[in-house]
Amino acid sequence: MPELPEVETVRRGLEPVMTDQTITTATVNRPDLRWPFPPRMAERLTGASVLALRRRSKYILADLSTGESLLIHLGMSGRILISGAMQGDFYHDHPAPAKHDHVVLTLGNGARITFNDARRFGAMDLLETALGDAHPLLANIGPEPFGNSFNETYLTERLKGRKTAIKSALLDQRIVAGLGNIYVCEVLYRAGLHPARPAGKLAKATVAGLVPLIREVLAEAIEAGGSSLRDYRQADGELGYFQHRFRTYGREDEPCVTPGCTASIARIVQSGRSSFYCPACQR
DNA sequence: ATGGGGGCCTGCCGGC
DNA sequence: TGCCGGCAGGCCCCCA
Numbered sequence: 001m002p003e004l005p006e007v008e009t010v011r012r013g014l015e016p017v018m019t020d021q022t023i024t025t026a027t028v029n030r031p032d033l034r035w036p037f038p039p040r041m042a043e044r045l046t047g048a049s050v051l052a053l054r055r056r057s058k059y060i061l062a063d064l065s066t067g068e069s070l071l072i073h074l075g076m077s078g079r080i081l082i083s084g085a086m087q088g089d090f091y092h093d094h095p096a097p098a099k100h101d102h103v104v105l106t107l108g109n110g111a112r113i114t115f116n117d118a119r120r121f122g123a124m125d126l127l128e129t130a131l132g133d134a135h136p137l138l139a140n141i142g143p144e145p146f147g148n149s150f151n152e153t154y155l156t157e158r159l160k161g162r163k164t165a166i167k168s169a170l171l172d173q174r175i176v177a178g179l180g181n182i183y184v185c186e187v188l189y190r191a192g193l194h195p196a197r198p199a200g201k202l203a204k205a206t207v208a209g210l211v212p213l214i215r216e217v218l219a220e221a222i223e224a225g226g227s228s229l230r231d232y233r234q235a236d237g238e239l240g241y242f243q244h245r246f247r248t249y250g251r252e253d254e255p256c257v258t259p260g261c262t263a264s265i266a267r268i269v270q271s272g273r274s275s276f277y278c279p280a281c282q283r
Numbered sequence: 284a285t286g287g288g289g290g291c292c293t294g295c296c297g298g299c
Numbered sequence: 300t301g302c303c304g305g306c307a308g309g310c311c312c313c314c315a
Contacts, residue, residue, distance in 0.1 A: 034291070034292090075292090076292085076293095077292085077293075077294085100293085117292095118292080118293050118294065119291085119292040119293050119294080120291080120292055120293080121291070121292065121293095162285080162286095163285080163286080164285075164286060164287090168286085168287095271286090271287065271288075272287090272288070272289085
């Protein structure tokens with residue numbers, strides 16, 4: 001669920017609350033998420049100030065005054081909630097909940113940052129900031145979709161000779177960072193591409209067209225997330241989840257939204273994941 | 284090298 | 300009403 005736009009929305013929501021604040025308390029309620037937490041994580045966080053919040057692919061990185069960065073991945077069901085501090089015009093003091101609150105940070109400004117993750121596919125780690133992308137979880141990730149190194153030439157090169165379906169290729173984080181099942185479906189719909197088409201056999205112009213379409217789909221979702229950032233202040237403090245209209249994802253048997261198209265959205269399973277597409281528009 | 288599948292984990296939903 | 304199987308999916312890891 002949390003793909004690049006949702007993670008970016010969470011980052012933007014955390015940024016004004018956490019930047020320049022000191023972590024006064026770190027409560028770690030279990031030893032691990034998907035992997036064990038680093039040794040003495042709570043101690044290493046306590047007293048540190050947050051210098052900046054960055055995002056790389058679907059990871060959030062909080063750079064700390066200690067020279068370490070806190071790496072956060074939301075996995076499938078990870079959520080971050082803000083409570084206990086002024087946020088814009090609204091004050092939140094909802095009871096810090098409950099089940100699956102695995103890590104809670106209290107900041108100098110009184111804000112409480114709660115990481116909740118029911119399925120525990122998420123992750124947290126500490127790394128030396130200076131190591132950059134050398135962290136094993138970051139080392140093999142491909143270019144950011146909005147970066148200059150993600151372009152037509154690059155994508156053509158990476159897809160060349162690949163027999164795998166274009167759906168699987170775009171899902172591959174080594175090829176391009178940040179796409180997940182939902183947005184890949186949306187990109188392929190806009191590209192008019194059947195998800196099972198072999199990645200290596202696409203026309204040059206088709207590959208070229210994917211680059212701006214990927215950016216367009218992600219940018220629109222980030223935009224939608226921005227409006228949710230204004231809304232969450234009035235709700236429960238949860239960051240990053242927002243209403244977004246998808247054209248194919250989750251719409252099996254519903255009518256295709258392309259004007260004049262009378263087909264219904266179909267679903268196939270590829271590599272164990274659902275692909276939604278219009279059989280008439282996507283070839 | 285590449286592609287395919289398993290496994291992690293819990294909540295939810297449909298069927299009986 | 301309660302139980303249970305299936306599903307959701309990001310990403311590592313193993314195998315062919």
